[in-house]
Amino acid sequence: MDPPPTRRARGLALAVLCAMQLMIILDGSVVTVALPTIQRELGFSPAGLAWVMNTYLVGFAGLLLLAGRLGDLVGRTRVFLVGLATFTAASLVCGVADSPALLLGGRFGQGVGGALASAVILSMIVGLYPEPGEQAKAMGSYSFVSASGASIGLIAGGSITQLAGWHWAFLINVPIGLAAIALAGRLLPRGAGTGLGQGADYLGAALVTVGLSLGIFAIVRTAEPDAGAGQTVGAGAVAVALLAAFVVRQARAAHPLLALRIFRSRLVSAANLVTVLLVAAGFGFQFLTAIYLQRVLGYNSLSTGLAFLPTPVVIGAVSLLLSARLTARFGGRTVLRAGLVLVAAGLALLGRAPLVAGYLVDVAPALALVGVGMGLAIPTVIMLAMSGADPDQAGLASGLNNTAQQLGGAIGTATLATLAAARAAGSLARGAPAAAAVRDGYSLGMLAAAGLLLLGVALTGALPAARRRTAAPYKTPPPARPDTEVKLCEVKLGEVSREGTAQTVPTQHRPCTVCAVGTRSAPGAN
Numbered sequence: 001m002d003p004p005p006t007r008r009a010r011g012l013a014l015a016v017l018c019a020m021q022l023m024i025i026l027d028g029s030v031v032t033v034a035l036p037t038i039q040r041e042l043g044f045s046p047a048g049l050a051w052v053m054n055t056y057l058v059g060f061a062g063l064l065l066l067a068g069r070l071g072d073l074v075g076r077t078r079v080f081l082v083g084l085a086t087f088t089a090a091s092l093v094c095g096v097a098d099s100p101a102l103l104l105g106g107r108f109g110q111g112v113g114g115a116l117a118s119a120v121i122l123s124m125i126v127g128l129y130p131e132p133g134e135q136a137k138a139m140g141s142y143s144f145v146s147a148s149g150a151s152i153g154l155i156a157g158g159s160i161t162q163l164a165g166w167h168w169a170f171l172i173n174v175p176i177g178l179a180a181i182a183l184a185g186r187l188l189p190r191g192a193g194t195g196l197g198q199g200a201d202y203l204g205a206a207l208v209t210v211g212l213s214l215g216i217f218a219i220v221r222t223a224e225p226d227a228g229a230g231q232t233v234g235a236g237a238v239a240v241a242l243l244a245a246f247v248v249r250q251a252r253a254a255h256p257l258l259a260l261r262i263f264r265s266r267l268v269s270a271a272n273l274v275t276v277l278l279v280a281a282g283f284g285f286q287f288l289t290a291i292y293l294q295r296v297l298g299y300n301s302l303s304t305g306l307a308f309l310p311t312p313v314v315i316g317a318v319s320l321l322l323s324a325r326l327t328a329r330f331g332g333r334t335v336l337r338a339g340l341v342l343v344a345a346g347l348a349l350l351g352r353a354p355l356v357a358g359y360l361v362d363v364a365p366a367l368a369l370v371g372v373g374m375g376l377a378i379p380t381v382i383m384l385a386m387s388g389a390d391p392d393q394a395g396l397a398s399g400l401n402n403t404a405q406q407l408g409g410a411i412g413t414a415t416l417a418t419l420a421a422a423r424a425a426g427s428l429a430r431g432a433p434a435a436a437a438v439r440d441g442y443s444l445g446m447l448a449a450a451g452l453l454l455l456g457v458a459l460t461g462a463l464p465a466a467r468r469r470t471a472a473p474y475k476t477p478p479p480a481r482p483d484t485e486v487k488l489c490e491v492k493l494g495e496v497s498r499e500g501t502a503q504t505v506p507t508q509h510r511p512c513t514v515c516a517v518g519t520r521s522a523p524g525a526n
Contacts, residue, residue, distance in 0.1 A: 010128050013187045014138055017121050019180055020084055022145045022152075023173055024114045027091075028056070029153025034166040041166070042100050054217070055104045059111025060118075061406035062213030066205050067119035068399015069257050076120040076127070077188045083116025084184065088177030095171035106170070115402075122398035124188070126386050136324035136383060143323075143379035144316040152312065155305035162302075201257040204249045208257065211242030212403070219410045258396065268397065270462035271385035275404040277456040278340065278377055280412030281449040285347060285370065287413055288420060288449075292350075292442045296435050297357060310364050311371040318375025326376065332384045333463040339377030340460070344453035346370035351446030355439050384463060412449070420445035 031038075035052060038044065044052070071079045090109030097103035125142060129135040160168050218236035250256040263269050286308075293299040293307055326335045346369035353362045385401045386394065424441030432440065 009187060012183070013128055013189075014125065014141060016180055016184050016187055017080075017124055018141055018145045019176070020080075020117050020184075021121055021142060022149050023176055023180075024087070024118055025146055025149025026153040026156065027110065027114075027170075027173065028053070029149070030157035030160065030169045030172075031056075034157055034161045034169045037161055037166045038103070042097070042103060044100055051104060052107060056107045056111040056114075057406070057410065058213045058216050059108040060115045061111075061216045061403065061410065062209045063112055063115035064119045064403040064406060065212065065258065065396075065399045066209055067116045068123070068402070069396045070116075071120035071123060071398070072394065072396055075190065076124050077184070077190050079120050080117050080124065080188065081181065081184055083113045083118070083120075084177060084181055085113070087113030087117060088174055088181070089113075091170045091173035091177065095167045095174070097167075119399040119402050122382065122386055122401060123394035124398075126394055126398075127189070133324060133328055136327050136379065137320070139379040139383045140319040140321075140323050143319045143375070143382065144312075146378065155302065157305075159302070201249070201253050201255060204246055204253060204257040207242050207246035207249060211239050211246055214242065215239035216406070216410050219414045258400075262390075262396065262400070266462050266464060267384050267387060268400070270459055271381050272401060272404040274336070274340075274381050274456045274459050275385060275401060276408040276411065277452045277459070278343075278381060279405045279408030280415070281343065281347065281452045282374065283409040283412040284416035284445060284449045285350070287417055288442050288445045289350065289367075291420075291438065292353065293363075295438045296355065296442070297359075307359065307363065308367065310367040311374070314368050314371025315375040315378070318372055319379050323376055323379050327380055327383070332380050333460055335376050336380045336384065336463070337457055337460045339373045339375070339380065340453045340457045342373030343370050343377060344373075344450040344457075346373060347446050347450040347453070351443045351450065353439075353443075355436055412452075416445040416449055419448055 031052065038052060067079060067083070087110055090106050090113055093106035093109060094103055097106055121142070125138050126135060129138045157169060160172065214235050218232050218239055246258075247260070250258050250260050289308070290304055293304045299307060323335065346366045349366035349369065350363070353366070357363060382401060385404075386397050420441035422441070423444040424437040427437035427440040428434065
């Protein structure tokens, strides 16, 4: 993708991409606040209500990898626009829904549209800002939007639901989406892609999409109290089998959907594993902290959203103003490691919050510390994951990292919520008061989330360290006369150049690909 010609055009294009990402993130948290009202007005059962969230997640996570690769093949801007239009139309369906079935259908459509658009956003940012310093700043903007969107959505969701009704939690996306489509069509560079013939592996696409969707389904089912063990284990087993078949298919296909060589890069593999752990801890942190604030400290939904503000504010300041500078100075691995340690420390402090807590003393400082760590870690790990891929696989790398984020979110919410619920149930069985039992479960969940981040710190050892390079000064070679004694650089196709012997030959000026300066070689040399 050729970048727009001016700084202003690139800035506007980045704003459109970040606006779409914000709309996707906001949608999830806005809907979370509206769930009780949706259940009352549409008649959802308690188990069915969970699928207002899960249907979106299954559609979204299952298509991310395929959507990212499609961006490489048919053009990222084209895939982004299709996704944006699909998400906007599905939001309209959700907004006018008068039955559970129609709402769930619209939510699945939102997931599909969100996957198509979100999967190529990172690769488009890399194309807009190929220079490392500018790219780090652009990733800071993306990371701020991604990390702060959930907290902003909690506040917006409470306000919209209370003032205008739950339908507007979806309908608000329609005018925003239409405006974004108009701007994206004018601002985003067009790229044709490499063509479907370079990776149109339809069987592989079906295997990975169904496998990921079933895997996410199995994960989210583990957090539901009425989930049947047989159904959950069966879905998980089928998902593992399909994904294993997908890997075998990719190893043998002439034009694979996912070229397995991408995992040979330590940057790609390690950075995406760290992404899973970081997002798992982040989602668990948001879920558990909301439970603690409401069920232990007695906050309502709006005050809970406001209580989270230190985290997105600090994330914004650090990711936009500090992260890129520190990465340029100390290297991505060092900054990522520091960010993970700070987030783990903040979660450990939150895990020690007492039953009767003061917000300014016991909660806000820890939330700010989490914000500092997230502001350092999120843009750095994303940039590392993207920088390890070849340019023709940027869309795939973007989809892969988004898949890692969604997988981490599903694992974090399901695992940490289940762990906290089990600890709370045990405390209740021992006679603890309800609030104390919730606090016990919350504390264990927070400490477990901190442990995930410490595992991520260990994985950063697989990332290559920053290397300081000093470029040799360029020196123009002295002029030489034809038919004089000169040293040759023999250039042979398919081989590395090597220094030849001095000869007296008629010469012509020809660039040497190894020396990167003009040399003289004999006419007709290979």
